[in-house]
Amino acid sequence: MQSQLTFVPDYSEVLKQRMQALGIVSFRQLSHHSGVSERQLKHLRQGKIAQMRVEALFKLSDSLKMPVEALLQQFSPLGQEQAAPIPPEETLRQEYQRLEQKLEQQRKVLLEEFQRSSLQVLESWLQQWSAVVAAAQKNPQLPALPLLPLMKPLDLLLQEWQVDAIASVGEELAYDPQWHQLMEGTARSGDKVRVRYAGYCHRGKMLFRARVSPV
Structure with a gap:
């Protein structure tokens, strides 16, 4: 029985065109400039934007000079069954802010614990x-x-x-x-x-x- 091939979309050229317009010459340079890992960039190039971290989307939005909503539309597969719904930009922004607040709270707790343990010594x-x-x-x-x-x-x-x-x-x-x-x-x-x-x-x-x- 002949096996079915799984189609993997490739948005590499779309991403390269956007990078060239901004003077970014390689995916590695984009990763360094945005602070987004090359693995997350691979998700973007393969149309797996729904699997990407919210923080990564906002960093790429800033580095590529395009709104998150445009990023979602341009690098999402079209004409395919939607495996996972992609939340709107405002929902992503709220989630990003929630994560930032959580990280800041954790940082304060860890800092206070460090100070207190040092003072006890x-x-x-x-x-x-x-x-x-x-x-x-x-x-x-x-x-x-x-x-x-x-x-x-x-x-x-x-x-x-x-x-x-x-x-x-x-x-x-x-x-x-x-x-x-x-x-x-x-x-x-x-x-x-x-x-x-x-x-x-x-x-x-x-x-x-x-x-x-x-x-």
Whole structure:
């Protein structure tokens, strides 16, 4: 029995003509210029535009200087049974925006997790350094004083990461077990305590409590 040949449309020449009009000399150059993989370009050349990623369509639309709707019409098979309906441009644009928002949310979550895990590693150093800074500011004769300007980049980084001290070292305030950790003795909520080591918040969330002693 004679096997049936599967017809695969070829839009390579159509794509080349559009590329030549824009001064793009090869598919590889188009891939590099648009940020779309050569595999996705192969889908376009074979009329498999319905299988392409939404992001790739918008990138090619920009690189080829043609609306997405025109791209869909020009590189879609005609006169064949439609295997998969191609969504209109507005639907594709909405889906692209949804994916962009999702990626941005994921990026923010990963960045915050990275910052928080890094700060947890530095917890002991941050608390000790806060006490060193307070002591150096009170006593200019301490050897640590010349080191303070060298730590300015770290201060800027903590500001950029939205890391805020709960209280200053040496400050006297009302004890709150939610924000303060007793180093010695006992205290009830509202009792006066003195901050020995600063605690920190990261983006408004508790990172670690300030360490305090009863006055």
